[in-house]
Amino acid sequence: MTFINYASREINCKIVYYGPGLCGKTTNLQHIYDSTAPQAKGKLISLATETDRTLFFDFMPLELGTVRGFKTRFHLYTVPGQVFYEASRKLILKGVDGVVFVADSQEERMDANIEAVYNLEENLRSYGYELMKLPYVLQLNKRDLPNVVPTSDLTAELQRKGEPIVEAVASTGVGVFDTLKAVAKQVLTELRKS
Amino acid sequence: MANSPILLREQRYHQIKAVLARLRLDSSARLVVLVDKDGQQIAAHGEVGELDTTSLASLVAGNVAATGGMAKLIGEREFPTLSHEGERESIHISVISRILLVVVFDDRSSLGLVKLRSKQVSQELAAAFAEIERESELSATDGSLPFGEITDEEIDSLFSPTIN
Numbered sequence: 001m002t003f004i005n006y007a008s009r010e011i012n013c014k015i016v017y018y019g020p021g022l023c024g025k026t027t028n029l030q031h032i033y034d035s036t037a038p039q040a041k042g043k044l045i046s047l048a049t050e051t052d053r054t055l056f057f058d059f060m061p062l063e064l065g066t067v068r069g070f071k072t073r074f075h076l077y078t079v080p081g082q083v084f085y086e087a088s089r090k091l092i093l094k095g096v097d098g099v100v101f102v103a104d105s106q107e108e109r110m111d112a113n114i115e116a117v118y119n120l121e122e123n124l125r126s127y128g129y130e131l132m133k134l135p136y137v138l139q140l141n142k143r144d145l146p147n148v149v150p151t152s153d154l155t156a157e158l159q160r161k162g163e164p165i166v167e168a169v170a171s172t173g174v175g176v177f178d179t180l181k182a183v184a185k186q187v188l189t190e191l192r193k194s
Numbered sequence: 195m196a197n198s199p200i201l202l203r204e205q206r207y208h209q210i211k212a213v214l215a216r217l218r219l220d221s222s223a224r225l226v227v228l229v230d231k232d233g234q235q236i237a238a239h240g241e242v243g244e245l246d247t248t249s250l251a252s253l254v255a256g257n258v259a260a261t262g263g264m265a266k267l268i269g270e271r272e273f274p275t276l277s278h279e280g281e282r283e284s285i286h287i288s289v290i291s292r293i294l295l296v297v298v299f300d301d302r303s304s305l306g307l308v309k310l311r312s313k314q315v316s317q318e319l320a321a322a323f324a325e326i327e328r329e330s331e332l333s334a335t336d337g338s339l340p341f342g343e344i345t346d347e348e349i350d351s352l353f354s355p356t357i358n
Binding site: 001002003004005006007008011012014042043045047056057059061064065067068070072075077087088091092094095177181184185188189191192 | 199200201202203204207208230231232233234236246248249252253256259260263341342343344346348349350351352353
């Protein structure tokens with residue numbers, strides 16, 4: 001939920017990166033962290049297993065510039081993608097202002113993508129949120145791999161509501177900021193509406 | 195948007211800060227932080243020093259969400275307080291409706307004192323936050339939010355200086 005603090009002149013919003021296991025959610029955050037000026041970011045917190053799989057969430061605060069005298073801060077979270085972390089995955093969605101769905105473009109991950117989109121819709125609904133009404137971006141990640149599904153097929157299967165689609169290679173940073181920008185823009189536009 | 199934004203006006207902020215300052219003094223704590231359940235820091239008072247209170251807020255919210263999930267699994271609504279005792283520093287968290295009162299303390303204080311003093315200010319903070327929610331809803335419906343006029347150019351320009 002967007003938090004506007006008049007005393008410190010700050011707007012805080014929560015963005016969640018969602019998607020199947022190993023799709024590149026943490027890699028997105030890591031790239032944002034590595035490419036951002038030190039004064040614009042806080043620490044990158046990773047609650048991960050010993051094998052570097054996300055156990056609970058990754059978190060980083062990112063300060064983007066000032067708008068109308070208010071500093072805009074985005075709190076970026078990832079969820080654990082592995083199916084059996086369902087309980088903790090759901091918790092992270094609470095109070096979300098915008099969602100990025102990171103799809104793994106590889107052919108063998110198609111079913112996992114579809115399952116994760118349904119899971120996202122279901123978990124949002126359990127908090128009374130509708131994906132259709134939420135700022136949302138679909139990122140097609142790992143476009144550099146040889147066995148990828150054509151973007152038209154991924155779009156046909158995964159796009160829910162005409163949301164922006166960004167092709168990405170998160171490991172090299174391609175499309176990472178375009179994705180963030182697309183979702184941040186929708187979140188701020190929603191604020192304008194309310 | 196999932197919910198209407200929460201607006202914290204200056205007057206309420208100072209009211210909350212005063213409660214936190216009093217609690218810190220009465221409980222001999224190092225630091226007192228108020229966080230919402232989504233992980234946003236509302237206010238802090240005390241020895242912040244090098245402590246990253248933004249990360250602390252997000253981890254406290256994750257901690258409370260996880261233990262809340264455990265509570266539901268065993269048939270409880272939630273666990274209203276959580277304590278983590280370290281060798282030198284400890285943390286006590288009180289769940290007050292949708293806000294979390296976090297007290298960081300060391301051996302100048304004790305868990306019993308922190309629990310007692312936290313409980314004493316709970317109602318006051320709950321009432322203040324209920325007012326904040328009411329004011330936020332009013333502002334969302336009467337169009338007094340300051341962002342109604344944000345232009346696409348302003349939104350675009352936010353990104354340019356951030357990236358290395």
